[in-house]
Amino acid sequence: xxxxxxxxxxxxxxxxxxxxxxxxxxxxxxxxxxxxxxxxxxxxxxxxxxxxxxxxxxxxxxxxxxxxxxxxxxxxxxxxxxxxxxxxxxxxxxxxxxxxxxxxxxxxxxxxxxxxxxxxxxxxxxxxxxxxxxxxxxxxxxxxxxxxxxxxxxxxxxxxxxxxxxxxxxxxxxxxxxxxxxxxxxxxxxxxxxxxxxxxxxxxxxxxxxxxxxxxxx
Amino acid sequence: xxxxxxxxxxxxxxxxxxxxxxxxxxxxxxxxxxxxxxxxxxxxxxxxxxxxxxxxxxxxxxxxxxxxxxxxxxxxxxxxxxxxxxxxxxxxxxxxxxxxxxxxxxxxxxxxxxxxxxxxxxxxxxxxxxxxxxxxxxxxxxxxxxxxxxxxxxxxxxxxxxxxxxxxxxxxxxxxxxxxxxxxxxxxxxxxxxxxxxxxxxxxxxxxxx
Numbered sequence: 001x002x003x004x005x006x007x008x009x010x011x012x013x014x015x016x017x018x019x020x021x022x023x024x025x026x027x028x029x030x031x032x033x034x035x036x037x038x039x040x041x042x043x044x045x046x047x048x049x050x051x052x053x054x055x056x057x058x059x060x061x062x063x064x065x066x067x068x069x070x071x072x073x074x075x076x077x078x079x080x081x082x083x084x085x086x087x088x089x090x091x092x093x094x095x096x097x098x099x100x101x102x103x104x105x106x107x108x109x110x111x112x113x114x115x116x117x118x119x120x121x122x123x124x125x126x127x128x129x130x131x132x133x134x135x136x137x138x139x140x141x142x143x144x145x146x147x148x149x150x151x152x153x154x155x156x157x158x159x160x161x162x163x164x165x166x167x168x169x170x171x172x173x174x175x176x177x178x179x180x181x182x183x184x185x186x187x188x189x190x191x192x193x194x195x196x197x198x199x200x201x202x203x204x205x206x207x208x209x210x211x212x213x214x215x216x217x218x
Numbered sequence: 219x220x221x222x223x224x225x226x227x228x229x230x231x232x233x234x235x236x237x238x239x240x241x242x243x244x245x246x247x248x249x250x251x252x253x254x255x256x257x258x259x260x261x262x263x264x265x266x267x268x269x270x271x272x273x274x275x276x277x278x279x280x281x282x283x284x285x286x287x288x289x290x291x292x293x294x295x296x297x298x299x300x301x302x303x304x305x306x307x308x309x310x311x312x313x314x315x316x317x318x319x320x321x322x323x324x325x326x327x328x329x330x331x332x333x334x335x336x337x338x339x340x341x342x343x344x345x346x347x348x349x350x351x352x353x354x355x356x357x358x359x360x361x362x363x364x365x366x367x368x369x370x371x372x373x374x375x376x377x378x379x380x381x382x383x384x385x386x387x388x389x390x391x392x393x394x395x396x397x398x399x400x401x402x403x404x405x406x407x408x409x410x411x412x413x414x415x416x417x418x419x420x421x422x423x424x425x426x427x428x
Contacts, residue, residue, distance in 0.1 A: 008329030094243035096250035118310030209383035
């Protein structure tokens with residue numbers, strides 16, 4: 001989707017303001033939200049791409065007006081309800097009222113270390129890689145209603161394949177509950193002027209990590 | 219971000235924010251339903267507050283500055299090279315290190331959300347996840363660098379890596395002059411978080427005491 005999360009190249013947000021000696025969390029609830037999301041992910045309640053898509057489908061004014069961990073919280077509530085783990089009346093009551101939906105795992109204290117390790121996104125490839133480093137490619141002109149990792153600014157642009165990262169689970173498919181649909185993943189680099197036009201900084205190069213379905217030979 | 223000032227008071231027993239109450243209620247529900255274990259949640263929070271931070275990455279950079287074989291291994295396959303060090307938390311499969319040189323400055327962003335190499339840098343700072351950074355880094359990186367007080371030579375290539383998949387990037391900053399013969403531990407003190415994101419440079423020896 002071309003929702004407010006897809007921010008690359010937008011104007012009007014002002015200066016970047018760093019906070020000196022910033023703490024990991026600014027309030028205790030932020031840490032609880034992060035930990036609950038990790039625990040539900042470990043339990044197999046949903047995939048990380050579902051978390052991302054749930055954030056991206058928040059109403060635009062909500063996405064822009066809440067804080068980062070509030071977005072996580074709202075996305076978690078959406079997935080909990082949509083996937084039948086929690087009901088709206090339970091959220092309203094603040095207590096469990098109905099039966100538990102079984103989960104395959106539970107993140108308990110003894111498995112926290114393992115549970116915090118980042119999972120691998122490598123998958124067995126279904127076909128040889130279509131591109132190799134140095135190949136010229138053009139990105140797709142797509143505007144899907146689902147989840148995609150092809151940012152708006154990099155659509156229908158010509159670039160060069162620089163790296164191959166192997167074959168990965170394809171987020172566009174995973175987020176749509178259509179399985180891993182493994183795809184080759186490439187770093188594709190663009191000249192700044194290809195993206196932003198002749199006024200762009202001539203020293204600028206931008207790369208994205210692009211899944212093979214986003215690319216055609218150029 | 220708007221409620222941060224308010225939330226700072228949460229832990230002092232004063233009035234609770236609506237968000238704090240909502241999160242507590244959710245934890246109650248998930249605990250009662252048997253989905254989460256509050257003790258495990260405590261451990262996760264504690265890990266991010268005390269154990270996983272940019273020092274992990276600084277140690278990696280300092281080693282690359284002093285050990286050419288390690289540097290080569292790091293630039294070839296950062297996942298393997300960092301895992302082999304064994305003293306940082308387990309890294310995921312998809313870490314890539316990119317080297318700053320006099321000809322090229324690298325900068326990392328996630329325009330779509332907040333992808334960041336947690337294992338080597340800890341949790342991302344608020345600015346990294348903010349609209350100003352995500353929107354401008356790919357279009358006006360020199361302007362963003364100016365916000366951080368960094369000015370690069372006009373001819374230096376600025377390479378912005380947008381983390382749009384599961385690959386995570388760490389910048390290998392340039393080693394500051396005047397550090398010949400320094401130990402890895404001392405060098406690691408020069409390696410700031412921002413220098414590994416590419417919004418800063420490594421500290422110079424004279425900046426250490428500050």
